[in-house]
Amino acid sequence: MYITELSHxxxxxxxxxxxxxxxxxxxxxxxxxxxxTFLDPPFNQQKDYSLHxxxxxxxxxxxxxxxxxxxxxxxxxxxxxxYFMQREKNTEFVLQTLRKTGWTFxxxxxxxxxxxxxxxxxxxxxxxQVIVYATKSSKANTFHRLRINPILPANYKFARENGIxxxxxxxxxxxxxxxxxxxxxxxRTNNNQRFHKQQSPLALLLRIILSSTNVGDVxxxxxxxxxxxxxxxxxxxxxxxxxxxxxxxxECIKNRINNIREADNIQKYYExxxxxxNLSEIWGIPTNIYNLNVVNNSNLFNVMVN
Ligand SMILES: C[S@@+](CC[C@H](N)C(=O)[O-])C[C@H]1O[C@@H](n2cnc3c(N)ncnc32)[C@H](O)[C@@H]1O
Numbered sequence: 032m033y034i035t036e037l038s039h040x041x042x043x044x045x046x047x048x049x050x051x052x053x054x055x056x057x058x059x060x061x062x063x064x065x066x067x068t069f070l071d072p073p074f075n076q077q078k079d080y081s082l083h084x085x086x087x088x089x090x091x092x093x094x095x096x097x098x099x100x101x102x103x104x105x106x107x108x109x110x111x112x113x114y115f116m117q118r119e120k121n122t123e124f125v126l127q128t129l130r131k132t133g134w135t136f137x138x139x140x141x142x143x144x145x146x147x148x149x150x151x152x153x154x155x156x157x158x159x160q161v162i163v164y165a166t167k168s169s170k171a172n173t174f175h176r177l178r179i180n181p182i183l184p185a186n187y188k189f190a191r192e193n194g195i196x197x198x199x200x201x202x203x204x205x206x207x208x209x210x211x212x213x214x215x216x217x218x219r220t221n222n223n224q225r226f227h228k229q230q231s232p233l234a235l236l237l238r239i240i241l242s243s244t245n246v247g248d249v250x251x252x253x254x255x256x257x258x259x260x261x262x263x264x265x266x267x268x269x270x271x272x273x274x275x276x277x278x279x280x281x282e283c284i285k286n287r288i289n290n291i292r293e294a295d296n297i298q299k300y301y302e303x304x305x306x307x308x309n310l311s312e313i314w315g316i317p318t319n320i321y322n323l324n325v326v327n328n329s330n331l332f333n334v335m336v337n
Contacts, residue, residue, distance in 0.1 A: 063107065069252050070099065
């Protein structure tokens with residue numbers, strides 16, 4: 032099926048991977064069908080992408096981001112959410128872009144990397160990325176206050192009774208670094224190289240999707256890369272729409288979804304949120320039927336090429 036044939040029947044769109052430019056594709060999708068969007072675009076930092084120019088003029092790059100945010104806004108239901116991830120030095124541009132396109136700022140999340148800081152001359156080393164959480168309208172219509180139970184600081188005498196609420200500083204999620212330390216989650220080529228250096232950790236998407244959606248909601252990822260958003264969404268009963276420019280990545284997403292690897296099984300994170308009220312309802316599918324073959328249906332995720 033080609034993108035020009037899209038009808039307003041959402042069944043053509045839900046749980047699909049679209050291959051092409053996200054702005055063109057999103058502009059053809061029906062309005063107000065999305066509950067949550069995760070935006071992890073290339074950061075315009077001269078990285079090597081096979082089909083995307085990561086060395087754009089700053090003004091062209093931010094004009095493109097404005098078009099993306101505006102199209103996502105139109106596709107989002109009132110009270111829906113966006114999480115826009117960027118380098119910390121671009122925070123002001125992210126905030127500006129979201130404001131200009133109608134979004135209401137909620138939080139500036141600091142994702143503190145668990146790796147050592149990147150050394151910089153003449154200023155402090157860099158150790159975090161920002162994720163701006165914003166909503167369409169003044170407040171979210173879905174926000175679950177997740178609770179976690181991180182290791183107690185050394186000076187704490189007593190264990191907590193029931194964990195703590197997640198705040199806007201996320202320092203408990205490991206990024207997939209290069210080399211051996213990226214672990215099993217990182218997808219590798221036959222010669223053991225990382226398939227996609229910007230692959231996001233499952234744990235990051237899990238926190239975002241659990242916080243800002245309910246079972247059955249629609250999650251959009253316009254820069255899908257290896258499909259982490261869809262891989263998480265499908266395991267917790269959310270619907271997904273993935274868009275990716277590079278056909279090689281689209282093929283990777285298709286394989287990843289249809290044959291979910293043990294390393295992609297998100298059930299291992301359930302315990303981390305056990306202190307959360309109504310966790311089983313938010314999580315969706317009970318642990319004991321968490322057989323990943325549920326998504327092993329080649330018709331569930333179809334690739335559409337424009
Ligand atoms: C930072 S990566 C996203 C990684 C993703 N979060 C993951 O977990 O794998 C950005 C992706 O956007 C894709 N891309 C770049 N320009 C695009 C465009 N205009 N439309 C759709 N995808 C695009 C790139 O090919 C790349 O895979």
